[in-house]
Amino acid sequence: MSLLAVLGCAACAAVPEPTSRPEPQPAQPSVVQPVRIGVQPTSPAPPPTPQPTPARPEIFTFAGELTQGGWIRGRVPPGTVSATLDDTALTLDDEGFFFAAFDRDADRQTVLAATLANGRIIRSPVAIAPRDWKIERVDVARRPGGASEAFMQRRRPELERIYLSRQRETGAQGWRQDFIWPVQGRISGRFGSQRIYRGEPGSYHSGLDITTGESGTPFVAPADGVVVLAAEDFSLEGQLLIIDHGQGLNSAFLHASRLLVEEGEQVRQGQHIGDIGSSGRATGPHLHWGLTWRGSRLDPLLFVDGED
Incomplete structure (x- = not known):
């Protein structure tokens, strides 16, 4: 017997036989990929080639209420460094969007x-549709002499505060929003209505009067903004609140019985900002809501959906 055979038998003797054998495992089936005769395998489709973004045309684009007391939101042509509506400078955001508006007595055509x-x-050129304002002709003369000097001594500082508050640029973004009604009620005074006293025109109504029948009814911010004036005791307006909505657009609320916000405070659309009253020169509790843009007076009805 060779040495290799002896070593082999010794190794066999050193390993004891197992007392039980493991159960045989079933064979795993092999997976065969189907082959379609005559069809070559396809590679993944290449990603689409990015298409260049078409350049914007060098024109103004805008939409809104193209009528006296109305407004537009739009975008200037690409490459614009400054823009105007007639002689009024427009404020542009980083992408060239702007807000502009038309006074109650705006001409039938203006130019961007x-x-x-x-x-x-x-x-x-922008065509502005004229409107038929409610004009009341009365056969009495206006009160001669105008306001007394004693009254004007009080009034001039109030007018100065109102003017300066409307010049503030707060960066508010409410001008981008669709406005909501500040309060539910009956419209008791419309924007633009006017009396003519024996051929002499009086001042037209510069806002919208909304009557609820009682003092203390809450009113809310029609859009986001920053409070630029909160006055407690003005001679005509009573408790007066002015909110800047950005881009030169602001809301004024007159005759309040209570103000709930302070100057410099940011407000959100729908936020309770005050209560209706009859402070100042008012015949009864109501909210006077006025809108202005760069000195132009606007019709609040053209900013909301339908009549309240």
Whole structure:
């Protein structure tokens, strides 16, 4: 017997036989991929080639209420460095969007103008529809003499505060929003209505009067903004609140019985900001809501959906 055979038998003797054998495991079936005769395997489709974004045309785009007392939101042509509506400068955001509006007595045509970085000027005429205002003609003369000097000594500082508050640029973004009604009630005074005293026109109504029948009814912010004036005792307006909505657009609320916000405070659309009253020169409890843009007076009815 060879040495290799002896070593092999010794190794066999050193390993004891197992007392039981493991159960045989079933064979795993092999997976066969189906092959389609005559069809070559396809590779993944390449990603689509990105298409360049088409350049914006060098025109103004805008939409809104193209009528006296109305407004527009729009965008200037690409490359614009400054823009105007007639002689009024427009405020542009980082993407060239703007707000503009038309006074109650605006002409039938105005012009948007943009100055481009290359010095070119693009002009876009805008047709403004006229409106039939409620005019009441009375056969009495206006009170002669006007306001007394004693009254004007009090009134001039009030007018100065109102003017300066409307010049503030707060960066508010409410001008982008669809406005909501500040309060539910009956419209008792419409924007633009006017009396003519024996041929002499009086001041037209510069806002919208909403009557609820009682003092203390809450009113809310129609859009986001920043409070730029909260006055407790003005001679005509009584408790007066002015909110800047950005881009030169602001709301004024007159004759309140209580103000719930302070100057410099940010407010959100729908936030309770005050209560209706009859403070100042008012014949009964109501909310006078006025809107202005860069000195132009606007019709609040053109900012909300339908009549309340």
